[in-house]
């Protein structure tokens with residue numbers, strides 16, 4: 219079958235020219251990654267660049283060459299920094315070279331992962347099967363790839379609400395739930411959990427924040443006490459959220475103990491394992507997440523410790539029927555057929571909010587195949603060892619102090635030359651951190667523990683070396699000294 223292309227199309231007019239451009243883009247991208255260490259971690263975007271990013275959309279074609287030249291000039295030089303070996307802010311993966319290629323290939327095939335009978339859905343199903351294996355979930359559990367831990371937590375909690383609400387929440391709404399539903403999580407729980415609870419119509423107040431012990435782990439006794447109190451007051455406890463590594467300090471709750479409480483009390487057990495689910499891969503630290511396999515639903519983030527390019531995460535739900543019951547809605551235009559394109563076993567749109575969905579499974583699938591799970595486990599162990607190494611360097615510096623125990627890969631510390639109160643130290647360390655970022659040397663982030671503002675290095679970085687940690691400590695001490703002199 220030959221026919222001439224339509225007179226106007228989005229295909230290249232000159233395939234060879236675009237192919238050349240694409241090859242150049244790959245070369246530029248690989249050079250960028252290979253030499254990332256030689257550049258500053260971060261630098262501010264110049265005003266002139268920001269101004270040029272405010273123009274209107276072009277009305278007529280500018281062409282791929284021109285668009286690419288602008289990308290090279292305006293965008294590429296000012297990265298966030300999280301691909302750099304000395305980036306330890308918040309909690310982010312680095313991405314990988316092959317992961318970037320995988321994103322390209324996913325876009326080339328460009329399937330819609332809402333449903334249908336095509337191979338990409340089997341790839342997602344396999345990634346879900348691997349995820350179940352990672353955390354010790356049964357093979358018949360269900361799951362869904364989503365954009366990130368926030369959405370994964372939302373999906374898990376939506377299923378929990380509908381399964382335990384006691385009424386048909388989809389039909390009648392939350393107002394029909396006879397007694398107010400109460401959720402429990404430690405004070406260290408991630409903010410996205412509160413956003414999920416709010417969006418589910420339960421109200422932020424219904425999320426009980428349970429105190430933590432000196433290691434920032436949930437106080438199980440206090441939790442049990444709160445459950446009893448709420449029951450006595452006529453409220454309906456329905457869900458406990460365990461932290462598999464908290465965002466502030468990396469502490470992991472006693473998941474086994476929480477599972478036992480939930481079993482006894484008949485509560486849904488959700489684990490926010492955006493960080494810590496993958497600890498199950500790490501030979502020296504998998505004991506920290508013992509009990510995760512007893513959860514009803516679990517969140518995993520692939521764009522954190524698996525270093526898959528953003529966005530990629532997953533929610534697992536033990537009870538497949540409960541998961542599907544929370545989201546499936548099948549109008550006539552989505553009805554399945556026995557054979558053909560509209561058949562198939564995997565209709566992921568029935569397990570979440572999205573109908574059209576991208577092929578994010580491919581970059582996870584290719585990344586796991588490229589490196590194997592055990593390598594990721596070793597790299598997680600190495601990051602945790604590096605946190606201990608950094609803690610030791612901090613301890614050895616008279617002007618630096620740790621402000622929280624180092625449980626996994628997160629080190630909270632501050633510059634403290636002595637003779638100042640917390641308020642003054644907080645101000646000093648805030649300015650110190652900004653200067654450190656502006657220096658381009660290193661990029662830890664920050665948090666506040668109690669009244670203490672501190673620098674916070676979350677080492678989720680396969681490019682970091684011991685020298686990088688020493689450089690950080692040197693820079694913090696130097697900037698701190700300059701500030702006080």
Ligand SMILES: *Cc1c(COP(=O)(O)O)cnc(C)c1O
Nearest residue numbers: 309366367368408410465492493
């Ligand atoms: C990062 C994180 C989240 C949110 O995940 P996103 O992928 O950023 O949406 C939730 N919980 C914890 C503990 C996290 O570290």
